[in-house]
Amino acid sequence: MRAARIGTCGGSFPGVAVTDVALIVRPAESDDWPKLRAIRLEALTDAPEAFGSTYAVAAKLSNYQWRSMIERSLYFLAERDGNVVGMVSGGLNDRHPGTHWLYGMYVTPIARGSQTASLLVDVVVAWARAEGATELYLHVTSIAERARAFYARMGFVATGVNFGMDRDPRLIMMTLKKSLVDG
Numbered sequence: 001m002r003a004a005r006i007g008t009c010g011g012s013f014p015g016v017a018v019t020d021v022a023l024i025v026r027p028a029e030s031d032d033w034p035k036l037r038a039i040r041l042e043a044l045t046d047a048p049e050a051f052g053s054t055y056a057v058a059a060k061l062s063n064y065q066w067r068s069m070i071e072r073s074l075y076f077l078a079e080r081d082g083n084v085v086g087m088v089s090g091g092l093n094d095r096h097p098g099t100h101w102l103y104g105m106y107v108t109p110i111a112r113g114s115q116t117a118s119l120l121v122d123v124v125v126a127w128a129r130a131e132g133a134t135e136l137y138l139h140v141t142s143i144a145e146r147a148r149a150f151y152a153r154m155g156f157v158a159t160g161v162n163f164g165m166d167r168d169p170r171l172i173m174m175t176l177k178k179s180l181v182d183g
């Protein structure tokens, strides 16, 4: 397997990570909405405690709404041999100007423990850096121990800002951040 690298998409988009011909992470395009819908519904079924939204809410979205979400926001899909095995989203952070968010991180069980998750984060980091962001923030539920261990390995640290999830305040959301300035 070749070393991971961050390449370009369409000539200028700093957001495609390639490890070998079989695994790519790329920005989702409008026509990818069925793929985004499938992996997002899988995520909300497999790890409902990890996300603020629910399967019930997401399953009711129309095809038009899925397409619009891709057109309005930035989603990345991880594909292995053409099959979607993970997703993540990136967004601006209004609360902390000059910083960005990482949202909706998910890797399908058979692809866990591989390079997929780290490549998804690498791509969001590359995008945020290219936008001039100095830090990348995310929320993780305190009971998602695997996700917390993963984010710690990727250089995210606790900010100390924790709160109960809107839909279920018993689920504590931890705010983590990673500096994009060094390294």
Ligand SMILES: CC(C)(COP(=O)(O)OP(=O)(O)OC[C@H]1O[C@@H](n2cnc3c(N)ncnc32)[C@H](O)[C@@H]1OP(=O)(O)O)[C@@H](O)C(=O)NCCC(=O)NCCS
Binding pocket: 047, 050, 051, 104, 105, 106, 107, 108, 111, 112, 113, 114, 116, 117, 118, 139, 140, 141, 144, 145, 146, 147, 149, 150, 153
């Ligand atoms: C979070 C997620 C994307 C991470 O991807 P992954 O491929 O599982 O991550 P990795 O295997 O590279 O890393 C997981 C780490 O957790 C550790 N781990 C595995 N099971 C664990 C457990 N039950 N408790 C604590 N740590 C655990 C692994 O040893 C590894 O740590 P290490 O690299 O220091 O050895 C993936 O697990 C996932 O999609 N989970 C469900 C959805 C979710 O929680 N999303 C996060 C939303 S914020």
